[in-house]
Amino acid sequence: MRNRAPAALFVLAAWLMPACVWPETSPLAFVRENVGHVVAVLENPDLRGEERRSQRYAELSRITDAFFNATELARRALGQRWRMFSGAEQQEFTQLFLELIKQTYLGKLDAYNNNGITYDQEIFQSPTQAEVLLTVATDKGPLRVEIALIRDANGWRAFDVTVENISLVRNFRTQFQSILQSHPPQYLIRILKEKVHGSAQ
Amino acid sequence: MARLSKLIVMLLVTLMLGACAPKHAPAPDSALQEEQPIPDPLEPFNRAMFRFNDWFITDVFGPVRTVYVGVFPQDVRNGFGNFYRNLATPVRVANDILQLKVDKAVAEVVRVVLNTTFGTLGLFDVTRNIAWLNPSPEDFGQTLGHAGAGCGAYLVLPFLGPTSIRDAIGQVADSVAHPFFWAQPLADAALPMRIHDRANALSQYFDEYQQAKADAFDPYISFKDIYTQHRDALVRQ
Numbered sequence: 119m120r121n122r123a124p125a126a127l128f129v130l131a132a133w134l135m136p137a138c139v140w141p142e143t144s145p146l147a148f149v150r151e152n153v154g155h156v157v158a159v160l161e162n163p164d165l166r167g168e169e170r171r172s173q174r175y176a177e178l179s180r181i182t183d184a185f186f187n188a189t190e191l192a193r194r195a196l197g198q199r200w201r202m203f204s205g206a207e208q209q210e211f212t213q214l215f216l217e218l219i220k221q222t223y224l225g226k227l228d229a230y231n232n233n234g235i236t237y238d239q240e241i242f243q244s245p246t247q248a249e250v251l252l253t254v255a256t257d258k259g260p261l262r263v264e265i266a267l268i269r270d271a272n273g274w275r276a277f278d279v280t281v282e283n284i285s286l287v288r289n290f291r292t293q294f295q296s297i298l299q300s301h302p303p304q305y306l307i308r309i310l311k312e313k314v315h316g317s318a319q
Numbered sequence: 320m321a322r323l324s325k326l327i328v329m330l331l332v333t334l335m336l337g338a339c340a341p342k343h344a345p346a347p348d349s350a351l352q353e354e355q356p357i358p359d360p361l362e363p364f365n366r367a368m369f370r371f372n373d374w375f376i377t378d379v380f381g382p383v384r385t386v387y388v389g390v391f392p393q394d395v396r397n398g399f400g401n402f403y404r405n406l407a408t409p410v411r412v413a414n415d416i417l418q419l420k421v422d423k424a425v426a427e428v429v430r431v432v433l434n435t436t437f438g439t440l441g442l443f444d445v446t447r448n449i450a451w452l453n454p455s456p457e458d459f460g461q462t463l464g465h466a467g468a469g470c471g472a473y474l475v476l477p478f479l480g481p482t483s484i485r486d487a488i489g490q491v492a493d494s495v496a497h498p499f500f501w502a503q504p505l506a507d508a509a510l511p512m513r514i515h516d517r518a519n520a521l522s523q524y525f526d527e528y529q530q531a532k533a534d535a536f537d538p539y540i541s542f543k544d545i546y547t548q549h550r551d552a553l554v555r556q
Contacts, residue, residue, distance in 0.1 A: 283552030
């Protein structure tokens, strides 16, 4: 009975303690958890095969929504030009851009062969920004991946993925910058829409 | 007169190399900063070369690659890549030393000894899973960048692909340090082996190339950025 007392006290304290006192998930734990969800979907026998593609895509899409801070992703993809967009345009661009990211990259996950993922390091740039470094083993050799995260009201969320030193967001930003030098925001939204709807077909 | 033209060429190269300062990792909160692209005064020429290279890769190399990957499975192609990487060790060691990165030079020497001895002349990478024996590669373009030289203007060369004035100069310097240049009988077979090295590497990433092109809004701008990001990161490492 004496041995159980500290445990009971701990449970009671835990129950009484406000949620905010508990240390929140670390960036690395957040990434590991979400990558785990993705791998679970890809390895789920009930979701395998071409005929289950849309079901698999829906599951992965749900994980992606929770993984990214969509506004931060879109804001950084536009850089300074974000301010050229009206509130409604920013919102529309944000939705379309996240959809483009999903359509472009989620299909490629089918090629994942589960050779192994190593979580190397988490680096804090500030209390609200961090980077998680991981290595994905592939048939062609190891692939170094850096995931940049920002802490928002919901906890840590990703805003960029860098594969072998190539930042996804920066690559889009360079292209968008070039387009917006000679076209208005509506033009970019239109071609983004065409690309999203084109690849959806 | 010859001296004057040499001086003008040197001045031009210096000006072009100074055109862009070596970049450092952007601060993570510099989200809204405007991207400073690599200077591209030769864009019309570069775009034409990009289109030519793309045609060559897709329509000429593509069918050859289909046969090549059919004959040589992934492991064999990895072996070729390992062999050529092993062979180019003197280039990396020379640049490690020029940049005073002694730890990298030591790692490269240990790596080449182990892979040549236990990896059948480098065909097998026995050090693959030992992180400290796999330092990021150094070349003379990076050495120039390390010394403070800017990347200079962007260039797309036929068959050779994207580069910069600095890196093109670096490639010429590196070719002198490569065993293909000074080691017999390799020197006699240098050209076909160089072509095979590039073709083998391209065969490995052919699908990724086609996919990246299809995903881009402007493939020329996208690939220019990929090249710049890749090289900037290598100079920083």
